[in-house]
Amino acid sequence: xxLAEPPLLELCGVSRLFARRQxxxxxxxxxxxxVAAPQAVRAVDGVDLQVRRGEVLGLVGESGCGKSTLGRMxxxxxxxxxxxxxxxxxxxxxMPAGAARRARLTVQMIFQDPYASLNPRLRVAEIxxxxxxxxxxxxxxxxxxxxxxxxxAGLDPGYKRRYPHQFxxxxxxxxxxxxxxAVRPEFLVCDEAVAALDVSIQAQIINxxxxxxxxxxxxxxxxxxxxxxxxHLSDRVAIMYLGRIVEAAAVEQVFGRPNHPYTQALxxxxxxxxxxxxxxxxxAGELPSPLHPPAGCHFHPRCxxxxxxxxxxxxVLREIAPGHRSACHLNDRA
Amino acid sequence: MMQALPAAATxxxxxxxxxxxxxFMRAGVVPAVDGVSFGVAPGEVLGLVGESGSGKTVTxxxxxxxxxxxxxxxxxxxxxxGRDLAQLSERAMRxxxxxxxxxxxxxxxxxxxxxxxxxxxxxxxxxxxxxxxRRAARARAVxxxxxxxxxxxEERLSAYPHQFxxxxxxxxxxxIALLHRPELIIADEPTTALDVTIQAxxxxxxxxxxxxxxxxxxxxxxxxxxxxxxxxxxxxMYAGRIVESGAVDRVLxxxxxxxxxxxxxxxxxxxxxxxxxRQIPGMTPNLLALPRGCAFRTRCPHAADACAAEPRLTxxxxxxxxxxxxxxxxxxx
Amino acid sequence: MSAALAATADDExxxxxxxxxxxxxxxxxxxxxxxxxxLLAALLGPSLAPQNPYDLAQLDIMDGRLPPGSRxxxxxxxxxxxDDQGRDMLSGILYGLRISLGVGIASAAAAGLIGTALGLLVxxxxxxxxxxxxxxxxxxxxxxxxxxxxMVLALLGRGVLNVVLALVLVEWSYCARTARSAALxxxxxxxxxxxxxxxxxxRRILFRHLLPNCLPPxxxxxxxxxxxxxxLEATLSFLGLGVPVTEPSLGLLIASGxxxxxxxxxxxSVYPGIAxxxxxxxxxxxxxxxxxxxxxxTGT
Numbered sequence: 001x002x003l004a005e006p007p008l009l010e011l012c013g014v015s016r017l018f019a020r021r022q023x024x025x026x027x028x029x030x031x032x033x034x035v036a037a038p039q040a041v042r043a044v045d046g047v048d049l050q051v052r053r054g055e056v057l058g059l060v061g062e063s064g065c066g067k068s069t070l071g072r073m074x075x076x077x078x079x080x081x082x083x084x085x086x087x088x089x090x091x092x093x094x095m096p097a098g099a100a101r102r103a104r105l106t107v108q109m110i111f112q113d114p115y116a117s118l119n120p121r122l123r124v125a126e127i128x129x130x131x132x133x134x135x136x137x138x139x140x141x142x143x144x145x146x147x148x149x150x151x152x153a154g155l156d157p158g159y160k161r162r163y164p165h166q167f168x169x170x171x172x173x174x175x176x177x178x179x180x181x182a183v184r185p186e187f188l189v190c191d192e193a194v195a196a197l198d199v200s201i202q203a204q205i206i207n208x209x210x211x212x213x214x215x216x217x218x219x220x221x222x223x224x225x226x227x228x229x230x231x232h233l234s235d236r237v238a239i240m241y242l243g244r245i246v247e248a249a250a251v252e253q254v255f256g257r258p259n260h261p262y263t264q265a266l267x268x269x270x271x272x273x274x275x276x277x278x279x280x281x282x283x284a285g286e287l288p289s290p291l292h293p294p295a296g297c298h299f300h301p302r303c304x305x306x307x308x309x310x311x312x313x314x315x316v317l318r319e320i321a322p323g324h325r326s327a328c329h330l331n332d333r334a
Numbered sequence: 335m336m337q338a339l340p341a342a343a344t345x346x347x348x349x350x351x352x353x354x355x356x357x358f359m360r361a362g363v364v365p366a367v368d369g370v371s372f373g374v375a376p377g378e379v380l381g382l383v384g385e386s387g388s389g390k391t392v393t394x395x396x397x398x399x400x401x402x403x404x405x406x407x408x409x410x411x412x413x414x415x416g417r418d419l420a421q422l423s424e425r426a427m428r429x430x431x432x433x434x435x436x437x438x439x440x441x442x443x444x445x446x447x448x449x450x451x452x453x454x455x456x457x458x459x460x461x462x463x464x465x466x467x468r469r470a471a472r473a474r475a476v477x478x479x480x481x482x483x484x485x486x487x488e489e490r491l492s493a494y495p496h497q498f499x500x501x502x503x504x505x506x507x508x509x510i511a512l513l514h515r516p517e518l519i520i521a522d523e524p525t526t527a528l529d530v531t532i533q534a535x536x537x538x539x540x541x542x543x544x545x546x547x548x549x550x551x552x553x554x555x556x557x558x559x560x561x562x563x564x565x566x567x568x569x570x571m572y573a574g575r576i577v578e579s580g581a582v583d584r585v586l587x588x589x590x591x592x593x594x595x596x597x598x599x600x601x602x603x604x605x606x607x608x609x610x611x612r613q614i615p616g617m618t619p620n621l622l623a624l625p626r627g628c629a630f631r632t633r634c635p636h637a638a639d640a641c642a643a644e645p646r647l648t649x650x651x652x653x654x655x656x657x658x659x660x661x662x663x664x665x666x667x
Numbered sequence: 668m669s670a671a672l673a674a675t676a677d678d679e680x681x682x683x684x685x686x687x688x689x690x691x692x693x694x695x696x697x698x699x700x701x702x703x704x705x706l707l708a709a710l711l712g713p714s715l716a717p718q719n720p721y722d723l724a725q726l727d728i729m730d731g732r733l734p735p736g737s738r739x740x741x742x743x744x745x746x747x748x749x750d751d752q753g754r755d756m757l758s759g760i761l762y763g764l765r766i767s768l769g770v771g772i773a774s775a776a777a778a779g780l781i782g783t784a785l786g787l788l789v790x791x792x793x794x795x796x797x798x799x800x801x802x803x804x805x806x807x808x809x810x811x812x813x814x815x816x817x818m819v820l821a822l823l824g825r826g827v828l829n830v831v832l833a834l835v836l837v838e839w840s841y842c843a844r845t846a847r848s849a850a851l852x853x854x855x856x857x858x859x860x861x862x863x864x865x866x867x868x869x870r871r872i873l874f875r876h877l878l879p880n881c882l883p884p885x886x887x888x889x890x891x892x893x894x895x896x897x898x899l900e901a902t903l904s905f906l907g908l909g910v911p912v913t914e915p916s917l918g919l920l921i922a923s924g925x926x927x928x929x930x931x932x933x934x935x936s937v938y939p940g941i942a943x944x945x946x947x948x949x950x951x952x953x954x955x956x957x958x959x960x961x962x963x964x965t966g967t
Binding site (some may be wrong): 062063168169170171198199200201202203204206207210211225227228229231232233251265266269270271272273274275276286287289 | 385386499500501502529530531532533534537556557558559560562563582583586596597598600601602603604605607608610611612613614615617618
């Protein structure tokens with residue numbers, strides 16, 4: 001994994017806006033000035049991100065920060081409103097349809113909800129076997145291929161004729177993983193993949209991710225709000241707040257020497273097993289709504305070190321130490 | 335069969351003895367809560383920890399007598415200030431609910447009616463117990479909103495639940511729970527669905543309020559870290575039974591049940607970064623098909639032949655109870 | 668570490684589970700029995716009927732208006748009496764059932780197909796075409812069904828096929844709206860996203876993933892629509908606008924016998940009426956239970 005190698009996945013200035021689609025009457029009314037035009041939610045705001053081959057990039061943030069949207073853009077499920085998503089240097093959007101489709105298969109997503117992410121009307125064998133069959137990825141017996149995928153995800157192939165509702169949450173998540181692996185991806189985007197699971201099952205699935213990484217040389221974008229899991233699994237970590245990346249660095253640096261005030265607050269407030277009967281002191285203020293993000297630095301209303309400049313000007317994500325980037329005006333003081 | 339309870343410093347305000355709540359399903363009888371005993375003293379926080387199928391939520395619901403068919407309390411006593419709640423009439427129970435005992439649920443939309451304004455709901459809750467004029471009730475509502483840290487309570491009272499964020503809604507739910515200064519609050523995973531920063535806020539509020547008013551708190555959760563920070567004592571549940579209980583420090587630093595220690599060891603922060611997490615093998619128990627004897631047997635690294643019999647709760651250290659034949663085999667994490 | 672995990676105790680195939688839940692309601696089972704009886708009667712009609720009431724050669728006006736239990740000229744007993752043309756009521760009802768059920772099922776099926784296809788497409792594509800189609804649906808639904816059918820039949824004239832056409836025109840919009848809302852809800856779910864991520868073709872996603880999961884509400888309204896179609900056809904025929912006189916449906920039978928009600932010759936209207944009632948009742952009972960069972964919140 002040399003530094004000279006280009007990143008496997010690169011997001012360049014990626015933004016994604018969600019606007020409520022208006023029907024014809026609404027559009028006419030807005031044109032005529034009778035009704036205010038609907039606001040757009042800037043779910044992701046000018047993000048630059050790289051993921052190198054073989055590494056695990058942890059993406060951390062709270063609800064509404066846009067990490068799920070970012071993950072979907074990385075997986076090709078959503079297209080960016082602005083900016084480009086490059087995989088191995090190639091832009092999916094610029095490719096012809098057939099090639100783009102095949103290229104899509106190399107980036108697969110593991111979803112959060114084990115109950116909604118499987119088609120309840122299909123048997124497991126079909127869920128896992130459909131895509132590789134349709135894309136001609138199987139040479140030889142389809143059933144043997146499906147069995148191998150299930151076994152790799154830690155499931156007994158004897159149950160492949162069953163339906164999703166007959167499995168537990170952890171098993172369904174494994175089915176989802178088998179389905180993703182069946183199309184031979186290089187890159188997995190895990191969107192809160194263990195959040196909905198029991199603690200003891202979480203550990204099993206996290207271990208499975210690590211094994212697959214070693215066995216298959218996979219690269220991960222691991223999206224989660226659980227800092228403990230991210231710290232354990234990731235090589236590098238990026239912190240998101242309200243659509244922007246506020247800090248990105250190697251995991252030891254983010255957790256050991258957090259620079260951005262939001263990162264510091266986040267780390268301070270995570271409940272830990274070791275701290276007993278603590279006095280919880282929280283940062284004041286609510287998570288702002290993505291519809292009305294604060295001007296300048298998104299975090300300034302809640303930041304204990306806010307300056308007048310923070311309200312006026314949005315800080316840029318800059319390198320403050322080798323491999324450590326942070327978006328905060330405080331760093332300019334030094 | 336009553337188990338010896340650890341001696342509490344003061345008389346417990348809630349004392350559950352051998353509670354059994356079973357669900358009568360088509361496929362069989364599900365012993366969701368099967369012989370659970372614990373006590374909570376005034377001003378104390380007891381954390382009830384477990385995963386799915388452990389019975390922790392059903393325990394909370396049973397204390398509130400909110401269990402609906404096909405579930406039913408089939409045995410045991412729920413002593414609240416000496417009165418057995420399991421035997422009370424529904425009318426008497428309604429007097430207590432929201433008044434002396436309150437519950438906060440995981441999903442604030444369970445507590446809040448989405449089609450009614452907040453002031454309507456709060457005022458309704460105030461007037462449900464005791465005769466109060468509308469004006470006085472409204473004043474109480476404003477006071478309750480301010481108490482849980484909602485900015486500009488006067489104006490926000492006329493809003494609807496969907497106009498608040500998740501964290502705010504949960505705070506309102508807590509405000510409703512606190513309206514009548516209950517002596518006991520049962521909180522069922524109230525912060526699980528909330529972000530870390532908001533969770534910290536809610537925990538801070540709850541802690542402060544419990545301290546100020548001497549409210550006893552039964553905090554049901556699957557998250558050991560939250561319990562570590564909040565609770566004084568903790569009880570760990572598995573397959574409908576308490577398998578370990580004691581002071582938070584003792585249980586978390588020196589767990590004696592293989593399940594407790596397994597849970598603690600599987601937390602990522604307890605493992606070397608990048609190494610395989612120590613995991614508990616197998617699946618969460620299927621209550622319809624529990625193994626004979628110790629329910630944890632099939633997943634336990636220390637299981638032996640003796641485990642085919644049902645273990646009882648024994649006191650391994652002052653105030654620490656464990657349901658295991660081989661607690662000494664569990665080494666400290 | 669071995670990770671071969673056993674599945675939970677819930678081992679039933681979806682259809683068995685569905686059948687078991689359906690059978691929970693005794694009333695629904697009664698409805699199903701009723702429906703089966705009626706369908707059998709309709710299918711086996713020609714073999715069961717002592718007479719072919721559409722064959723004018725077999726009719727004898729002298730056999731007209733005989734009370735139930737009388738002997739007909741041709742030698743058999745008219746258990747339910749005869750109408751003013753000399754038609755045996757029982758035969759008339761059996762044949763009439765065929766028409767009524769045939770029209771009802773055919774129109775509901777055709778409307779279902781068209782409506783579902785359009786509804787799914789609209790939900791998937793969106794855009795101005797979707798808007799246009801849904802406005803058309805709204806327009807159609809704002810007219811009373813009866814009125815639309817009337818207008819169509821006035822243009823086309825009487826006839827079984829024309830009635831089916833009119834009913835399809837009335838009913839497709841209801842199906843389309845239901846299909847669209849079901850599809851919109853399912854479309855956002857993660858398994859559809861996963862299917863897109865697996866680069867499956869749109870056609871495959873629509874038919875193998877989206878459609879099967881939109882079926883429950885469609886099945887429910889499908890059964891209700893059969894009942895509605897039957898009732899509508901009966902009304903139209905009663906008013907003399909539906910099927911031709913030579914091939915009477917139940918509605919027409921009721922109409923022809925209506926004038927004799929006051930003189931005490933009730934059997935000509937009442938028995939076809941009861942047959943119609945039973946058919947619609949059976950369908951509604953089954954449809955009700957289907958709705959409960961297939962409701963994702965309470966059922967499967």
